Amino acid sequence: MLLRKPSKGSATAVILLVRWRRLLTALRNEVDHIEGLGPHLIPSIEFSDVDDAAQTRRFGRDVRRYGVGIVRKVLPRSSAQQAVSDTVGYLEARAGSSTTRPARFRGPRQDPWCFDCFWTPAQVRCRAHPNVLKAQRYVMGLWETDGDERLTTRLPVSYVDRVRVRGGGFDDVVVEGIVGEVGSEESEESEASSSASFAREERKKMGVGGSGSSNLMNKGSISISSSSNYDHDHDHDHDHDHNHNHNHNHINNHINNHNNNHNNHNNNHHNNHNNHNNHHNNHHNNTTITTTTTTTTTIINTTPDDDPPFFRNPHKHHHHHQQQQQQQQQQQQQLLAADDWISALQSSAGVIAQVDNGSLERWEPDGYGRCGTYNRIFAGDWENYDPWQSSGRVGATTDLYNGYGSCSIFRMFQGLLSLSTAEPGMLRLLPSPRLATAYYLLRPFFSSRRPPPGPDVARPGPEWDAYLDPDNWLLQPEPDTIIHGAVPGHAQRLTEPWHPHLHLRSSLVTLPTLQPGDYILWHPDLAYHFSDPASVAGPAGPDRPVTMLLYVPAAPLTQTNALYLARQRKAFRRGHPGPDFDTLGRGIVAEDPDLRPGEDEIARVGGVDALRAMGLAPWEPEPASAVVDLANLILFPE
Template sequence: MSKADVVQRPAAALPSQFQSGALAAAPITPANVSNMTAAKIPSTTSTTATTSSSTTTASRPISISDLITSPSTAGSKRQRNEDHKSDRTKIRATRMDFAKIMDPPIVSFYGSTPIPLPSRFGHLKRRLVSGRETVLKASWDRLLAALRDEIAHIESHGTELMPMIDFSDIEDPSKVQPWSASLKRHGIGVIRGVVPPEAARAWVEETKKYLETNELELKPPPAQDPTCFDFFWTPAQVRSRAHPNVLRAQRFAMTLWKDTKDEFVATRYPITYADRIRIESAASDGIITVNGSRVAISPQDSLIAAAAATSSEEIAQVDNGSLERWEQDGYGRAGLYNSIFEGDWESYDEWDASGRVNATPDLYNGQGACSMLRLFQGIIALTEIEPGMIKILPSPKLSTVYFLLRPFFSPKEKAPEGGPSSEKWAAYLDPSNWMLDKEQSTIIHGAVAGHAQRVTSSFHPHLELKRSLIAPPTLPEGSYIIWHPDIAYQFSNTNYSTNARPTTSSGEPASTTSMLVYAPAAPLTQQNALYLARQRKAFLRGHPGPDFDSTGTGLGSEAPHTGRLTEKDIKEVGGEEALQAMGLAPWNLGKSITMTTDLKNTSPPSTSSSSSDPKDKNNTNKKDDEESSPSADGSLTPKTHAEVEVLKLANQILFPDRFDFYMPTRAPSRAASRATSPTPSRDREKDKDKGVKDSN
């Protein structure tokens, strides 16, 4: 299925204020907005000429103030020979055309009508509910009752549900226990003081200089999110990811997930995922503004911004795919949500990583859609976080179950006019008003191919986003906010229902520049190591992260930028572990655990020190749960069989010229158990064959 089948809109005539350059002079009035939101977004072909001409126009060098207040302004270009310049123009035009196809149909999220998908999604939904209609309706009724209590609980406790711990206390069991209990219950946590304040301030200034010094070919941020910039290798980002405190905090958080000894996932080994950066300023001089920031003035972006600015719709986002959560080739590969679709959502364990390791969260190669396993989404605040800057829905289980089951149900009576303020609202939300659709449509609410899941107040009324989205209090610079990967969140500049900037503790509008670095926590797995190899190449070339450059053109490259950090800088910040997290250095197995692949060996595993040489073939067995000693260079060494298996795979993937080909094996305890069981010889041989196939 083509991405354009889902996203692209038919061409339509633009409102008069967008014709002949009249946009700049046309004020945004209720009447104009009505006309704009009624019009369809132009198709890709209708905007190609405009895109091509705009991408070949040079402008003055960009400054940090231009970057923050006028994200549509492109920097001047470096001088190139004519052939090179022509090639770059063609590449840029191709990329822009592709980006138009991939742009989400944002206007659709502000109405009450969800987006129909291709017919195969109707078949998919029918397959998921077939034969389970009765149990699914019963589970839906139980869910709505539980969700009603959950929303009331969230509203009554507010920011209390966002536990906080100082980085200096993460080794103190008396402080960790209540913090981790709240994190597992509500899916959110804050670690204060991860980045020292003086370091955070220095990184912000270094990044400002980096952006002001270089002549950037700036791709404007989307109108619906005007402070999220496609930079990946600024000093603030590279130093944040490499800092030992950040890696330690990620390890601390990921080890709170359910133990998965039988899965090839190493939560004690965080790796870097190069994501974007958020830069926001209070300055505003644009005609169309969203939370004080001028957006790109193009016909399509103006339609989106105008619709957003006048909408009362609450919209939150859930990362790590959208349609993939329902598809067999997505999260269905490991059956992560099977219990939910079988009518037994109570048994779903949102903290079991085993169902996520082999899932595919990006089936459509969407620009910005994450293809790496992330156990936490997170941001590092390099400036003070004010209340309202970010809001999160603290319900990792019930909210997930709800948006997964919502596409199968419809209300008997439509939503009353006036929404939640109506006296009939409670009756509208009541389970008796909702029924399982006899004929499943192609609609999956808030989901389109190649984009994150959207949760909206119209499509998901039982989540009552105005009541359930909570914001942290004022947090100092250096704080690290993390949340469960299935949780919905919203940044202030995407909260169009209020169109207001965050305020300080005194109630005044925030006036300083804010800088937030996306820093998800990702464990080492085989799939993540494969992605890390691609990301390492992007870093060395100065190209965008692989998930953010779907065309592979390297458009927006930071390669020629003065002050771009190198491998040497990463090592100075975080040492060997930081290099390993970026795939720039192999993991040292040190005194590690290995095993034989001979399933007939019934003798207990022996203990022996293994060489750090990756080609040493004389390593012997060791107990699966024995602690290993630190390596000579101070980097972390493995202590479980699963960690050893993952590290060997990762080393072979990332450094094939230095490590022999390696085939992962079963854990010793499982092999020994099978070999010593009183199974008849024929059955034992079948088990042996099955074990070999599984290991392959």
């Protein structure tokens, strides 16, 4: 992705700059507003009130304003406690199973309390629970669908995700360092050691440490190139149907389209779910961090002592004759290398927030650009951007790089269902779905005149005020490929050095206390931050009660989601990880069939609606619905 700018002094450049500076002013007021209200701005509603028009009107208004809300008492406390008890027994039994080891159901080392388990009693039952499905239908109804026949919010689909566990002795394994690598749960110790060694070498190649290489942490220079032909002097205009084509075209000139083969490849991804894994493997393996070709090379020079470490968007090209095994190996190696970089980032960048549903994809023409999700923002018209308009998202590709845990479906809300008491401080969110999103999307196109204050300068203060002043920021004078906080196959990262106007220490709001059965949901563009549990509740041990939260997002029925559901159904029947968590497509680390719940448990808890949400029973097209007919054809073709 090469970035270009409008001609210096052109009317378009002036308009974009004026709107950017207006955004910075609005964002400063937004941060002050958020800081003033704190946790009190997060709306909540009792599950028993979701049919009360007066209560839902207030709750819906605030959710749309802040992008987050809590539905209280979705599960009875007794059901939540029983789910925790049964799941603790499941995890302990699985840890002692001859087919698994504790390390194999641990999460990434940056977040080891996120377990790579998908079919525990708590997860299977809670996804199937009628109250959970009803809560999902209710909150998805807050989106604007405008009669779009490509989706229905009346029929939620169950997206299989992980579980967060702490206490009850489960932390002992984490403390001892038995934590699985991201995307490498199948590795034995020797394989893990080999992967870590390779990751270190890859980091050297990418300039993340090591002698003889450019060091991003020390502000080096790197070069990237692509096999695609880019004409730096030619505008690649796109005809978007809104009132700001002219401005949008100039911003869009910063983002070069991929070649036709790449676009066709993504189209096949939507049309044939059987080729989904091959599509993503090929796409990710065509990602290059440092290459040499005969086309064009762009040199990126960072300013000494000014810029934080960064990753740039690598161009993609297709090696049609590579063997599948080589592709998978390269994919795994690149993921590990990026994972190492994120570890380094966590130790050097202060407060870090993340945004799910892709990173680079938000700027990619064949990512969110497929349906113009952020067209208004890229046109500078952020004031009229609607984050709740589903038509701009239902056809987007949110995972171009097959990242481990990167959500490839259209989900309207990320969600956490609490099965125990979760104290304040565990989760913090940035409740600004419009302004904060516009800021981090436009941030790569602008730079400051003066460098940021040094690390010893107090914030706030006059030097910081001068640095953050809107008049200190200009449209990029030269094209570059820096996309702040974006790493292929990983969530978008927001940091204090890269995104200073977000004031993350002030704008990340601490979540109120969650009780067993409470369900918090937030917009997929919202930034959030998980705190180290030890910093919130102190060191855990065998005597500390188990704390358990389930990732339970809310997703509507769409064609893309039905295609994914077909693959997820196969994973369920085999006890394999969900497809987004099985990046190599080999279904490793199957959960023991003698331990995990099956279809009968889903039917017992939630009946036919729960079976349908898992793709285990056909939907009844009443009223008539094109997307229901299509989903039934995909999942039940006979």
